Each structure stands twice: as C-alpha cells, then as structure tokens.
Amino acid sequence: MASETRRSQLISPQYQRPGSLPSDSPVARAVQSKTDKAEFNTRCHSEAGEKKKTHDQKAVDACGGVGMCDATRPLTTELRRPMTNTGMDFNPVSCVVGVYAGFVTLGVLRGTVRISMQCLLNFFKLCAVGLLTYMTCCLPVAMVLVAIAAFCLYHALPSPRMPAQGKAVFITGCDRGIGQQLAIQLDSKGMDVFAGCLFPGGEGEATLKSKCSDRLRSVPLDVSNPEKVRQAADIVKRELGDKELWGVVNNAGICYIASMELMTESDIKRIVDVNFMGQIYVTRAFLPLLRASRGRLVNVASNVGLAPAPFYAAYCASKAAVAAFTETLRAELKHWGIGVSTIIPSGYRTGIMNYDKQTTGDRWWEAASKEVRESYGRDCFYPENTTKDYVSMLNPDFSGIVSKMEDALLEKTPQAFYYKGLLARSLPYLYLHLPTCIADYVLPPLNTWYKFDPPALRKKGKGD
Numbered sequence: 001m002a003s004e005t006r007r008s009q010l011i012s013p014q015y016q017r018p019g020s021l022p023s024d025s026p027v028a029r030a031v032q033s034k035t036d037k038a039e040f041n042t043r044c045h046s047e048a049g050e051k052k053k054t055h056d057q058k059a060v061d062a063c064g065g066v067g068m069c070d071a072t073r074p075l076t077t078e079l080r081r082p083m084t085n086t087g088m089d090f091n092p093v094s095c096v097v098g099v100y101a102g103f104v105t106l107g108v109l110r111g112t113v114r115i116s117m118q119c120l121l122n123f124f125k126l127c128a129v130g131l132l133t134y135m136t137c138c139l140p141v142a143m144v145l146v147a148i149a150a151f152c153l154y155h156a157l158p159s160p161r162m163p164a165q166g167k168a169v170f171i172t173g174c175d176r177g178i179g180q181q182l183a184i185q186l187d188s189k190g191m192d193v194f195a196g197c198l199f200p201g202g203e204g205e206a207t208l209k210s211k212c213s214d215r216l217r218s219v220p221l222d223v224s225n226p227e228k229v230r231q232a233a234d235i236v237k238r239e240l241g242d243k244e245l246w247g248v249v250n251n252a253g254i255c256y257i258a259s260m261e262l263m264t265e266s267d268i269k270r271i272v273d274v275n276f277m278g279q280i281y282v283t284r285a286f287l288p289l290l291r292a293s294r295g296r297l298v299n300v301a302s303n304v305g306l307a308p309a310p311f312y313a314a315y316c317a318s319k320a321a322v323a324a325f326t327e328t329l330r331a332e333l334k335h336w337g338i339g340v341s342t343i344i345p346s347g348y349r350t351g352i353m354n355y356d357k358q359t360t361g362d363r364w365w366e367a368a369s370k371e372v373r374e375s376y377g378r379d380c381f382y383p384e385n386t387t388k389d390y391v392s393m394l395n396p397d398f399s400g401i402v403s404k405m406e407d408a409l410l411e412k413t414p415q416a417f418y419y420k421g422l423l424a425r426s427l428p429y430l431y432l433h434l435p436t437c438i439a440d441y442v443l444p445p446l447n448t449w450y451k452f453d454p455p456a457l458r459k460k461g462k463g464d
Helices: 002-011 026-062 068-072 092-110 117-136 139-155 177-188 203-211 226-240 265-293 313-336 357-367 370-376 399-410 426-433 436-442 455-463
Strands: 168-171 192-197 217-220 245-250 296-300 339-346 417-421
Touching (some): 092 117, 092 139, 117 139, 168 177, 168 226, 177 203, 177 399, 192 226, 203 217, 217 226, 226 245, 226 265, 265 296, 265 313, 296 313, 296 399, 339 399, 426 436
Parallel strands (some): 168 192, 192 217, 245 296, 296 339, 339 417
C-alpha cells in the first residue's frame, strides 16, 4: 500500500510539483513497472497461502482432525482438533452414543431390557470407548469401533424375567452350597423345586425341608450313576403330572487338590464322572421334558475350566469339558427352542474342598509307587495353602451367583455365560488374551495357591 501511494504521488498530476517529471517520462515508467511487479508477487503469495490452507483443511477433515495426518504433516493450531475434548460434543461418535442410549430407553419401555445398574455401567463403558477412539483414530474408524461396542454392550444387557410362579425346576447338588441356596431361593419365588440330594435323610435335606415350603420335593440322586439319574427323571416326571418341567440346573461337583501324579486313578475318574459325565447323564435323561416345555438348561462350570490352575488338573479338565459341552448344546438345542447357559462362579465358600484331606492323602500315599514317594515326599500328598486363613477369603454369601442362575432360568433372552465371583471373568480373560511369555509371569500369583517343595527338586537345586 505504501508503494502504491508513493507511485501515485510520483505520477498523479495533482501531486506533481512544478518542474517535476511528466507521467510518461522514462523514470515514471520505471517506477510504474517496479510497483506492478510488487503487486503481482503479493497477489501470488496470497493465492498460494489460501490454496495451502484449503488443502490442510481437507486433510484434517479426511483424518477426523487428528491421527495419521499429524505424523506426516504439522497442522496449525486452528486446524488441530482439541485433545481436551470430552467426546460428548456434537459429532458422529457422540451421535452413536446417543443412538445407543435411545435404543436402551426404547428397550426398557418395550419390555426387552431390564432396568439395572448394568445399563448405567454399559453406558459409561461406551462413553469411554467413544472418547478413546475419538482422540486416537480417524473419524470413520472411530465410528465403526464405537458402533461395534454399542452393539455388543446392548446385547449384554439383562432382559426382563418371566414370572417364576408355578414353573418347575430340577437342581442337582442340593446337599449344600450354591445348589441348596438356589433351591431355597427359587422355592421362595413360588417355583416347584425338585432338589437332587446325594444323601437322602441327611443334614442337607433336613435344611431344605426346614427352610422351604411343602412344594419342594427331595429326589435321591447320584449323578455319577446313570441308572440313578434315570430313576430320578422318572420320579420327577411322575410328580409333575400334567405340569411341564421348565428348567434343569446341573450344579453337582466335587474337587480333590494334588498333583495329578499323586492322585489315584479312581479319584481322577470320580471327578470326571461327577463333574462332567454326571451332567451328560442328567441332560440326556431330562431333555425330553425340556423339549416339551422349550425351557432352560443351566450348567455350572468354573473359571479354572477356562484358565488352568496348578494342582487342580482333573478338576480343571472336567470343568473345561463342561464349558465346551454346554456351548455345543447351546447351538444344538436352539432348534428346539431350549435356552442353554453356562455359569462361571469363583471364590465362593461352597464346601467343595471340605473333604478329609488327611485320610485322602494317606490313601494316595499307600497307592503311590516308590519312585513317586521319593520324588515328591510325603508332605506333597497333603496340600497346604500358601495363605493360612484362606477360607476367610472365600465369599460365604451366595446371593450374587444365585441371582445369575435365576437370570439364566427366567430371563426372556438368556445369555450364553454368566460370571460372578473373585477372578471369575478376569482370570480366563488374561489367560486367553495375554501372550504366553507375559501370562507365565502374570498368572502364577493369581492362580497358584498351594505350596510345592518336593525333596527331589531340593536335591537338584543343591546339585546345581
């Protein structure tokens, strides 16, 4: 602008002093040429700047404001998306979260979603996923990831329960623990409960009769004996009369703790017979009744059936078989309209390990070979927990896991797996998803609960 003013003063007649150069003089023409060239350069620089700004803005929009473009080209502060964004401003990712909230609300109003803390928890989970993806991914990728997370979280929400009144259910392993508490709970809800008990007339049956209504019927049952299972099915069918059996809960289980090499083959077989084959026997015997009612089959597995734990080899194997067996049945029985679910409890004081460890260890010691005795030493036959008061760490309150089993029986849309208890979900997740080189260091503090110091290893250590 200063150059233009100066040029006007030189060539405009009103600014020319007497005796000054005329506008068509060589000097005036030279000044005009120089000024025109400066204006041309200024205009070119301005157009180039505008083109670069437009190109940068298009690149920012293509990458959602931040992301891969930042690694290859610095952006101006005006074009960069603020990293302190809460993820809840008006953008496509927030719209996906909003649509999810709308679907949940609609589901509650239509009766397909049950109001629970899980609804609020899943909403916060989705907000966290949306914020993380919005800050780190290109916009299209962020939208896809959030949409997938919303779909999964929505289908994980609990559905409303059907009325329990008048429905009949058969439960195994009701002498104590979770099975007994489930029988008491379902009876209080008005269900007709058939409680399978290993010890008819025992303390467990007496507890059930004292705490339940006259509707509850105790059924003698040894799940490891297929003939006893068929007899129990006949009793239930006869007692039902014109009613239908809505659900079967395979809960019975046993456990022995020791290295596999120390246990007798008969004890290993008994664990498999009760925990796994027992569920097969019961399922086969009661499936005709479940097909007629299009009811529910609920099998109890364990978190150590999905992730191994030392000194539980037979138990882990039997529960892993239960999990695979149940998932296979879920696919097979879907055609018959039967809902099948797996229960994964952990950390409950069920009494499953309250067997006589001294007598059992003596029996294993007598049956062991000389080489096994010398290698392991006698102390290994009597497993000692690394935590002296480990029983106090177990949860005596079964209400949480019983509620999950109720969900599996009564929800309109039952889930495939129900987890409850200490490390019920986290232990299998870490085992299945961590690389082995990391899992071998992370998992032992979580799933190694018993001392192991055989003499053969001590001698080897001294020799090294």
